Amino acid sequence: MITRQQLERLAALKSDEGILSAYLTIDPQLMYDRNQPLTRFKGAVKSASRRLRTTRSPEVLEREGKRVLEFLSKWELIGRGLVIFSSQPAQIWETVSLEVLVPNFVDVDATTKTGILARVLDDYPPLVVAVVQKNNAAIYISQQRVSEETTRVKSEVPGKHEQGGWSQGRFQRHVEFHIAEHLKKFVEEIKELDRVQPFKYLAVGGTEETVNDLLKILPEPFSKKVIGAFSVDLKHETEAETLERAWKVWEAYERQAEQDLVEKAVDAAKAGDQGVVGINDTLWTILEGRVHTLLVTEGLRIEGSACLNCNHFSAKKFERCPICVGEAEKGDVLDRAIEKAFLDGARVKTVSGEASRRLTAEGGIGAVLRY
Ligand SMILES: [Zn+2]
Secondary structure, eight states, X not given: OOOHHHHHHHHTOEEEEXXXXXXXXXXXXXXXXXXXXXXXXXXXXXXXXXXXXOSSHHHHHHHHHHHHHHHHHHOOOOSSEEXXXXXXXXXXXXXXXXXXXXXXXXXXXXXXXXXXXXXXXXXXXXXXXXXXXXXXXXXXXXXXXXXXXXXXXXXXXXXXXXXXXXXXXXXXXXXXXXXXXXXXXXXXXXXHHHHHSOOSEEEEEEOHHHHHHHHHHOOTTHHHHEEEEEEOOTTTOOHHHHHHHHXXXXXXXXXHHHHHHHHHHHHHHHTTSSEEESHHXXXXXHHTTOEEEEEEETTOOOEEEEETTXXXXXXXXXXXOTTTOOBEEEEEOHHHHHHHHHHTXXXXXXXXXXXXXXXHTTTSEEEEEOO
């Protein structure tokens, strides 16, 4: 995954000799197929050469396409999406591996095409992880299972051996005062982080008591950003194990969000509202540009036909396009559908687990609609 700063750097790249931007869908269910990215790239190049009308584009597709193919033939499949920006004359070669779905799409221009990447980043914001102890607390920024510590707050909190002449009750209040001060300092750091790098999701880990103490004093809007809490055994756990627990919280949250979206689409479809499920109806709303959020189960294929002239596609087999009578090709039209949805500004989500089972029962694809 990439940061906002990296995205800005990529977006600023330019070359009058033309830059090829490639987005490739990687289906984790097809990992056994080593040629998957090659096939998908070739398909996207074909579709781009039909779509792009500039005089330079065939030359750039040819020049950079060769380089990308060579790279892909040796590339180890990882993640769910791959983005490549390439321009040999300008010595531009950038690859970004993503854990989220991107459309299969190739474009040529004098600049990099980073719009889709920017939208993906907006849809999958980083998770902020706060791990809190009575005298020590840390904030991590976590993206796609890669976490980085950004802040640490250490405070002096008197231990039992320091009770000395204090009475039990007074000493206890003394300790609590220091813990409260420590937590207040930590909350200030959380606020400060949001000021420099606004975030949407927060997971809080620690002992139950400390987590509860923190949640009690966490003000809005931060309290609303908490997606879950997790217990941490800092004596026996490594930092990596702690952060893995934070990811479990995130995954549970994501799975729930997917389920809610699928339910929303199914309910709305049944009520004749802004929702649709099933292959034919969903493809139709994509063609009409009405999709707000497209939901797709992992590993779905849609055998159908696509027009080589006007880009019409459907799950039906046709030799000649029903819209423009152009020549058609048969095959999987899901890539086309996803590309069209993305280009029309829709969010596209692959769903897994319970949401996937629910959606599979409705044809494996559905959408929440704009209207
Ligand atoms: Zn057509």
